[in-house]
Amino acid sequence: MTVNVTLSATLAANEEIARRRRAGQRVLNLAFGEAGLPVHPALRERLAEASPENSYGPVAGAAVLREAAAGYWDRRGLPTDPELVVCGPGSKPLLYALLPAIGGDIVLPAPSWVSYAAQADLAGVRSIPVPAPPGEGGTPDPDQLTGAVLRARAQGRTVNSVLVTLPDNPTGRLARPETIRRLAETARELDLMIISDEIYRDLVHDRSAAFLSPADIAPERTIVTSGLSKSHALGGWRIGVARLTSIPLRDRLLAVASEIWSCPATPVQHAAAYAYTEPPELVERVAASRRLHGVVARAVADRFARAGAGVAYPQGGFYLYPDLAPLRRFATSGELASALLDEHGVGVLPGAVFGDAPGTLRVRVATSLLYGEGEEQRMAALSSERPIDLPWVAASLGHLEEALAGFTERRWFAAWTPPALAPASP
């Protein structure tokens, strides 16, 4: 086995933008999916209090954290045995370790988060992309799932699982309950495990959108993963949780975990345990975050829509996934994203890295780094009645409007070069 992956596209884009900013360029970071908000002081205190904790602790995570996470799911209508909870240093490593623990190929929605397919490559399993239903995101179209799985099985492949992201990254859309019901039925017929990545669950900001987890209707086959990176802005603290379906599967996951990461950082586990008890001050903080993410994501969607892009309005998290084909032509979404960055200082991720066909001109726009620089601006955004009127947020939105206007105008001139200056090309 040799490595066949490149640096995670989202992390790479974030580092490239940081590099350009250090070099003095004005760059709007709409590429990176970081929550863009400060840590709540209660969590800082819990981390500090737990600083004497230096033991490795159980591979599955401390009992106090597993019990708290079980309570979190209990309160969402999913009665959970703490023995079936496994904690990891982020939900990313948990998702990675689930691949060998489950075994076999995995069906992914297309488009979907950059790391699912890359992790499958790394783990030596094949990922099978199945498009999301029209207007939805984060789930393979149930109507196309059966065909895709049967074709792969006919080729002698073992297909054991299907993944959904609720709500979705990159599209910001939440799959409809009816779609999830049909997906779960199909998974049952095909005897597939379902991995439900619900890390944005508490950030559904579209009040008209109803959340249904496949675990609600197919608990026997649904593994739920989550974490505090998005809802509590703890990406850098690296803590995730998984809700398993059986002790044998848990034990296989723990075997992999024990050989890759041992356990999540112990002080972080203790702070996370507090967060998962959902004390009032953190419930309030998550609610404020959800509101802010929704207001800003919709404002950004407005800018794209006004510029003429095709946009499905975001329903959860801090992403949208506009189609820029109506604005200007490019051979690939990669070229489009490069032009937007180089010409207008706007960093987004090309749809191609999420599994779109390269010629599809969709880009993923992350909106959570618009809240400002530093704790003061971000706290102001969090508590503001009209965050998009804050000067720094308004300035960023202005930057985006100008960029999209300039980007679009070029369409009419791009093909035209003054004859006298045209280089003689062979």
Place this chain on the structure above:
Amino acid sequence: MTVNVTLSATLAANEEIARRRRAGQRVLNLAFGEAGLPVHPALRERLAEASPENSYGPVAGAAVLREAAAGYWDRRGLPTDPELVVCGPGSKPLLYALLPAIGGDIVLPAPSWVSYAAQADLAGVRSIPVPAPPGEGGTPDPDQLTGAVLRARAQGRTVNSVLVTLPDNPTGRLARPETIRRLAETARELDLMIISDEIYRDLVHDRSAAFLSPADIAPERTIVTSGLSKSHALGGWRIGVARLTSIPLRDRLLAVASEIWSCPATPVQHAAAYAYTEPPELVERVAASRRLHGVVARAVADRFARAGAGVAYPQGGFYLYPDLAPLRRFATSGELASALLDEHGVGVLPGAVFGDAPGTLRVRVATSLLYGEGEEQRMAALSSERPIDLPWVAASLGHLEEALAGFTERRWFAAWTPPALAPASP
């Protein structure tokens, strides 16, 4: 690919011992390689100070940590470019990610740490065990390395690397400089990368033992891994560092890291950066730890030697690897370890999990959990002139002495059953 690993033997043993203790059994934990000492208050303070840090940060680790780790190696005669340092949530994940980053099969010393071979299985590469030279540990015998690699290559395998552990876990021995020189020469002839796991480097307590890293003599092909789990008792904080040989290799490692763990916990990175600057209070703490580990490991070795076991005296870390064959016969080291635990409440790990032939009756004895329970006892052990005379340490050593005496005596009676009481077996 389906998972073919079981829970890490050392973590599993630790959890089993904890379970027995909760059930009221008196068990001496000589199975788990945790440093058994408190966190230094300066590191606790740094962690608390860094609690606002919640960004994902660079995959390679924060610049301040990479620079500090480079300084650590500089001061040990290995000039280091911070750009070639990669940090991970423990050295274990770094060792795992190096496998696909380097590619190909890997030669391991036999015996060696439980996770090397398990990680290779998981990563889909083959590990080739080569015995350590007589009386040494942590390195394949250079004389046998060439033959093993050429045989594997003749079978069409790609062999790209060889691993050493300096000083060693499980044997507690430090490979001689002359052996490392020959190993490095052989690696050059065979064009192998060398992975040098030096996580116990600062805990060499045998003053007559000279430390030579293969990076000193074959810097072009030696990757060094280390971390703070052992020297600073930060196992549960999960922080490790790797010193790479080239930018392309670093980039391959970062690609894997970005898809598995993103980055180590950010607050931990900041505390680790402080530790790697080696301020006086931490240098002093590491020196005291080293002294304590040495005194207690030697005292334990004395008990095994007096009981009649074969013991190579430990030189670094907190392990020894006695041969109990002279004491009592068992079919396997696993049966021996089970008997020692069940009959005498002494938990050790059988040599088989480190790659020994099952019939070889060596066991790994970890001595660092003898320092006491809780911060007060452990700090007393750390500052004591004669730690083995502290009542709780003396009691544990007494428990071990009794266990070994009882274990040995049984040898003379085990075959004898009173005829009247012998069950009629079919």
